[in-house]
Amino acid sequence: MLHFGKPAFLKRYANPLEMGRDGIMGMNQRNINYISRYNRRSLYPLVDNKLKTKGIAVSHHVNTPKLIGSVQDQHDIQNVLDIIGDHSEFCIKPAQGSGGKGILVIKDRNAQNGHFIKSSGEEINNHDLRRHLTNILAGLFSLGGRQDIALIEELIHFDNVFSGFSYDGVPDTRVIVFQGFPVMCMMRLSTLASDGKANLHQGAVGVGICVRTGRAVRAVQFNQPIEFHPDTDRRLSELTVPHWRQVLELAASCYEMSGLGYIGTDIVLDRDKGPMLLELNARPGLAIQICNNAGLLPRLRLIEGLTKRQRLTVPERVEFSMEHFGVWNQS
Amino acid sequence: MVSRGVFYFVTAILFVAGILLMVYQHLTFEVPFLPGQARTLWSVEAKIEFRPSGDGPVAVNFAMPAVQPGLLQVRQDTSSLGYGVDYLTRHGSNYVEWTKRSVSGEQVLYYRADFLIDEDSSSSSMRIPPLSENAEPEPYGTAIAELADKAGSRSADPFSFTAQIIKELRNSKDSESISLLLKQYSRSGIIVRALRAAGIQAREIGIVTLENGRRNRQLESRVAVFSGPRYQIFNPEDGTSGMRENQLIWTDNGNPLLNLTGGKAARVSFSMLRHRISAIEAGKLKAGVDKAAGGEMVSLSIEALPVEEQSMFKNILLLTVGVLIVVFLRIIVGVKTSGTFMPVLIAMAFLQTNLVVGLIGFVAIVGVGLVVRSWLSHLNLLLVARISAVIIVVIGIIGSLSVLSYKFGLTEGLKVAFFPMIILSWTIERMSILWEEEGYHEVLKQGGGSLFVAVCAYLAMSSGIVQHLTFNFIGIQFIILSLVMIMGNYTGFRLTELKRFKPLASQIRKYPNGDQQVQESERLRGELKELHGDPHNVYRKWKHQAQDELKKAKGADAGGKED
Numbered sequence: 001m002l003h004f005g006k007p008a009f010l011k012r013y014a015n016p017l018e019m020g021r022d023g024i025m026g027m028n029q030r031n032i033n034y035i036s037r038y039n040r041r042s043l044y045p046l047v048d049n050k051l052k053t054k055g056i057a058v059s060h061h062v063n064t065p066k067l068i069g070s071v072q073d074q075h076d077i078q079n080v081l082d083i084i085g086d087h088s089e090f091c092i093k094p095a096q097g098s099g100g101k102g103i104l105v106i107k108d109r110n111a112q113n114g115h116f117i118k119s120s121g122e123e124i125n126n127h128d129l130r131r132h133l134t135n136i137l138a139g140l141f142s143l144g145g146r147q148d149i150a151l152i153e154e155l156i157h158f159d160n161v162f163s164g165f166s167y168d169g170v171p172d173t174r175v176i177v178f179q180g181f182p183v184m185c186m187m188r189l190s191t192l193a194s195d196g197k198a199n200l201h202q203g204a205v206g207v208g209i210c211v212r213t214g215r216a217v218r219a220v221q222f223n224q225p226i227e228f229h230p231d232t233d234r235r236l237s238e239l240t241v242p243h244w245r246q247v248l249e250l251a252a253s254c255y256e257m258s259g260l261g262y263i264g265t266d267i268v269l270d271r272d273k274g275p276m277l278l279e280l281n282a283r284p285g286l287a288i289q290i291c292n293n294a295g296l297l298p299r300l301r302l303i304e305g306l307t308k309r310q311r312l313t314v315p316e317r318v319e320f321s322m323e324h325f326g327v328w329n330q331s
Numbered sequence: 332m333v334s335r336g337v338f339y340f341v342t343a344i345l346f347v348a349g350i351l352l353m354v355y356q357h358l359t360f361e362v363p364f365l366p367g368q369a370r371t372l373w374s375v376e377a378k379i380e381f382r383p384s385g386d387g388p389v390a391v392n393f394a395m396p397a398v399q400p401g402l403l404q405v406r407q408d409t410s411s412l413g414y415g416v417d418y419l420t421r422h423g424s425n426y427v428e429w430t431k432r433s434v435s436g437e438q439v440l441y442y443r444a445d446f447l448i449d450e451d452s453s454s455s456s457m458r459i460p461p462l463s464e465n466a467e468p469e470p471y472g473t474a475i476a477e478l479a480d481k482a483g484s485r486s487a488d489p490f491s492f493t494a495q496i497i498k499e500l501r502n503s504k505d506s507e508s509i510s511l512l513l514k515q516y517s518r519s520g521i522i523v524r525a526l527r528a529a530g531i532q533a534r535e536i537g538i539v540t541l542e543n544g545r546r547n548r549q550l551e552s553r554v555a556v557f558s559g560p561r562y563q564i565f566n567p568e569d570g571t572s573g574m575r576e577n578q579l580i581w582t583d584n585g586n587p588l589l590n591l592t593g594g595k596a597a598r599v600s601f602s603m604l605r606h607r608i609s610a611i612e613a614g615k616l617k618a619g620v621d622k623a624a625g626g627e628m629v630s631l632s633i634e635a636l637p638v639e640e641q642s643m644f645k646n647i648l649l650l651t652v653g654v655l656i657v658v659f660l661r662i663i664v665g666v667k668t669s670g671t672f673m674p675v676l677i678a679m680a681f682l683q684t685n686l687v688v689g690l691i692g693f694v695a696i697v698g699v700g701l702v703v704r705s706w707l708s709h710l711n712l713l714l715v716a717r718i719s720a721v722i723i724v725v726i727g728i729i730g731s732l733s734v735l736s737y738k739f740g741l742t743e744g745l746k747v748a749f750f751p752m753i754i755l756s757w758t759i760e761r762m763s764i765l766w767e768e769e770g771y772h773e774v775l776k777q778g779g780g781s782l783f784v785a786v787c788a789y790l791a792m793s794s795g796i797v798q799h800l801t802f803n804f805i806g807i808q809f810i811i812l813s814l815v816m817i818m819g820n821y822t823g824f825r826l827t828e829l830k831r832f833k834p835l836a837s838q839i840r841k842y843p844n845g846d847q848q849v850q851e852s853e854r855l856r857g858e859l860k861e862l863h864g865d866p867h868n869v870y871r872k873w874k875h876q877a878q879d880e881l882k883k884a885k886g887a888d889a890g891g892k893e894d
Contacts, residue, residue, distance in 0.1 A: 013829040014836035022839050023852040024832055026824040028662060033822055101768070138713055146714070202770070210845055217844050223834040225842070245884065290835045293844050298855035305862045308870055319877035319884070324858065327845030
């Protein structure tokens with residue numbers, strides 16, 4: 001390959017032919033050949049609204065955080081204490097929220113005055129709780145400021161295998177599921193630079209996860225490979241997701257549940273209840289390829305080539321993906 | 332899903348239809364593909380002066396210009412105070428007839444006609460004159476016959492015959508018979524008579540020589556000589572033949588230029604003026620002539636609309652160009668914008684203001700709007716109320732910008748009122764949410780992207796060629812539609828993705844993943860090939876493999892639990 005005389009500015013751009021050979025998927029390719037071909041528009045509300053996602057998850061016996069109740073109207077807010085009942089730990093989130101905004105985590109209740117204790121230790125009273133609910137209903141946290149619904153869920157007790165891997169909060173596992181096959185996985189770890197958010201372009205660390213073993217493939221921050229978490233200094237290659245087969249089977253079963261052919265599933269690990277589906281995304285991003293140092297297209301095309309893929313059961317599909325898309329031989 | 336074949340077929344049809352429509356308009360209306368081509372239009376004015384011979388009625392018959400190749404008459408009008416005007420045809424020639432019951436004093440009538448220099452115009456009203464048998468009275472008949480005999484012996488065809496006659500007339504001025512003839516007839520009269528005597532069809536015609544800005548020109552005499560269907564025009568003075576480009580035949584059927592009853596001392600003079608007009612205007616004029624002649628044509632141009640609606644429609648047609656730019660920049664380049672088509676509307680506003688004023692206005696309005704909106708967000712208003720408040724604030728900003736700039740004497744600033752206020756309000760709202768959700772980086776990125784797209788769209792829409800094409804060719808809309816459809820089908824990388832995935836593309840071959848020995852893309856391509864080669868058996872093999880592994884894994888699990 002000739003590299004002489006290549007203008008300097010061109011070096012900042014990749015060769016599209018090489019990218020095509022490596023099977024890197026672009027936005028247009030994803031939108032035309034995968035999202036619009038395999039995701040029916042009418043099914044989008046199922047994933048855009050967490051209440052509906054939860055509804056179908058329950059009816060398909062997919063493990064998700066248990067719903068305590070929901071607040072749909074302003075006047076329901078008066079009854080919120082009845083809905084909460086004697087739950088002392090719970091979590092309130094907007095049904096159409098994005099990026100973790102508007103999530104209120106209550107860890108405990110003050111036995112004397114009945115105040116709620118937030119995860120930060122701060123105490124809030126009934127009035128503060130109601131105002132938060134009002135803000136959610138008014139759409140303060142939802143995309144485009146649409147009116148929303150507030151969900152009250154049981155608190156997830158995070159598995160502490162991930163402690164030290166994230167600056168703030170507990171990371172979830174993103175699994176891209178295509179036609180019911182887990183295709184590629186990653187974890188997004190918040191950093192100080194990302195302000196505790198899990199957005200890769202804001203400086204969160206992305207860790208590619210091997211489909212076969214659940215072990216970290218590699219970690220990247222700002223598109224460059226890194227070895228240690230910038231804030232906690234933990235060696236990122238030590239990251240391994242436990243209960244890996246269960247995680248993938250949970251993700252794969254979201255295909256039958258939602259009917260969407262190309263989805264991103266976000267899964268958290270509960271200390272006691274195992275993997276749980278947090279939310280679905282009908283337009284999963286492409287940065288997962290950078291985290292895994294691999295293109296999505298060869299994996300997607302292999303699955304498209306399986307004409308009788310619909311006959312395989314969930315464990316068979318997971319085993320197939322582990323077989324073909326794995327990076328590490330052993331965990 | 333519509334099959335690819337149908338899609339490409341429809342797109343191709345649209346594209347070809349667009350091209351054909353453009354060619355049709357180009358050929359029928361002579362709309363040029365590029366702006367700025369000029370055509371020449373001659374305005375010739377005939378001034379008819381006479382004195383009435385009494386108090387009685389006056390009728391003036393004035394010959395209208397002949398139809399001729401190379402010059403197309405596109406307009407005519409008359410100016411005559413108190414006269415009745417009529418256009419009529421008599422003996423195959425067209426006349427304008429002025430009539431008035433009673434006149435007194437010097438009379439002046441005007442007839443004006445516009446001629447377009449037009450290579451394609453080939454029709455002619457010239458008709459072959461009949462050969463008259465009546466002999467000339469003596470002694471002129473003999474003199475003419477003598478002249479014809481002399482020329483006839485030295486010529487081969489009607490045209491060389493004419494040339495010989497003219498030469499003879501010039502050379503033998505002193506000859507007795509010729510001076511006798513010259514006393515009786517005009518030069519061209521002699522030539523025509525000599526030609527007729529020799530059995531050649533010929534006629535006297537009158538021409539006007541077109542010279543820019545000349546006044547007071549007279550009709551010049553020429554001789555048209557026919558040979559079969561062909562004819563040539565000779566100058567009786569010097570014998571040169573043919574017409575020059577700037578010569579206009581006025582009378583071509585031997586008809587008199589002016590026929591006046593009830594008047595005397597008539598005088599006709601011509602003045603002329605040359606105009607340069609755009610090719611589009613010329614095409615319109617020509618189309619108008621065809622329409623008057625009963626030719627039914629579909630104009631397919633917005634020129635068919637009333638003028639007031641035209642300017643509005645021109646903007647609408649330009650919009651598609653802006654949309655095309657947006658589609659290109661978003662799908663092929665991958666520029667992020669705030670609101671899909673907001674940049675086009677901003678670009679439309681730029682067209683009204685101009686780029687600098689537009690940019691300053693946009694940044695000022697959005698900047699102030701964002702500040703106000705951030706304050707509004709503390710009030711926890713509901714969405715509709717919040718947007719409405721932003722709209723009112725935007726109107727306020729635009730109003731104060733206008734007033735301020737006017738006070739400072741900058742009338743350009745008044746034009747910020749052309750900004751689409753609702754769109755701007757939504758832009759502010761979206762950017763403010765973006766600011767809260769993603770930080771100011773993303774706001775700058777999307778705001779800058781939107782402005783970049785708007786400026787690109789503005790540059791395209793303000794280009795003379797683009798405006799010319801969209802205004803004049805409806806076919807371009809079909810082409811744009813097909814291009815948009817084709818781009819909507821583009822699955823390749825965006826330009827920005829080449830940069831985004833550059834680290835990945837350079838690392839993907841450099842660092843092997845985990846225990847992988849072969850590049851994953853190559854291994855999977857091999858497996859896909861294997862699958863395509865024998866779909867049934869490979870599928871079965873893989874399925875059994877998975878089932879076996881599954882059993883093993885279950886067994887290991889169970890074993891582990893037992894331990």
